[in-house]
Amino acid sequence: MTLTVPTWLTLLRILMIPVLVLVFYLPYRWTNFAAAGVFILAAVTDWLDGWVARRYGMHSAFGAFLDPVADKLMVAVALFLIVQGHPTPWMAFWAAVIVGREIAVSALREWMAELGQRATVKVAMIGKVKTTAQMVALSCLLYSVSPNRQTAGIWMGEPVFHIGDWLLAIAALLTLWSGFQYLHAAWPALAEDEQASAARRKAKKMHGTS
Template sequence: MNIPNRITLSRIFLIPLFIFLLAYPFEWGAMNIGESDLPVSHFVAALIFIFASATDWVDGYYARKYNLVTNLGKFLDPLADKLLVSAAFILLVELGQAPAWVVIVIISREFAITGLRLVASGEGIVLAASQMGKWKTTIQIIAIATLLLHNFPFSYIGFPFATISLYAALIITVVSGVDYFIKNWHVMRGSK
């Protein structure tokens, strides 16, 4: 349980607070951000989401720089990402900020990859995140953050950046999932 793994765990522990801020209807008021009003609770939840997402970069950088990469970290890091991103997407559907079908496709890909990792684990193989998977996570985080912020700052100019980034996240999520399965198909066949 080194420092990068503790940072990853802190990301997991921030998820319930993030969920609570979005799921409970706080009456803290709202900020006018161009085309819509942004509830203060959504703004605070977005800040927590952005902070938690930033810890993903911090723990990875720290682990690589000080040679603290572990199998536990290879398992926990993508799991923490999936938990945070899945919680955010589900809440965005609840809030009417994202179409359910898009979120179903994205979360289904996450379950499929997790299943592949479990099969690999049974074979004694640890599958780390791919580079395309890291890009996928980055684009998903950007999409979620802008959706949580009700398209701020792009709402001032009427540019639908949040919507565009959501569909970009959908596309790279599907493409990276197919790529991951193709590259790791040997695991499904049972050969190393």
């Protein structure tokens, strides 16, 4: 298997996950800058690997599998760190919504792939808006909730933490909305498959009693 440049960038993003955890807990005052910087760099590689793949036609099955895995791992770890640094019920709730939705949609996509209709649950525009809000929110929160430095940095006239907090809530709500859209788009195929399965079970039962 030949690894393409986009796949190497994706692997680099996965390798950044333990780096993010390490710098988040280092006992220095600058670790909030480092943690936010590592996460922003990972987000840049996420954009860059997709751009390189489209621009130069460097697509691969392994890369298509690995890219969303790397994204979900990075986001989940960032959320866990943020909840640990700022353990409030609302922060935990938003994190649970985002992680739970990612698990549910991943399972839905796998099921649709088995039915040969994976394109039915392809990424929509609302998913891209959600991702943008989520990445900005997590960057702001990683900067703000370091266990070694609680900072009240200001961005555009507002505390960075408040910006991240509100954007995370918005991202969580968009997460639920986009998840509902995916389920709504996939429902006809799922219902058809259920009907076909019921018909097969009925036919098998009739055959067994004949």
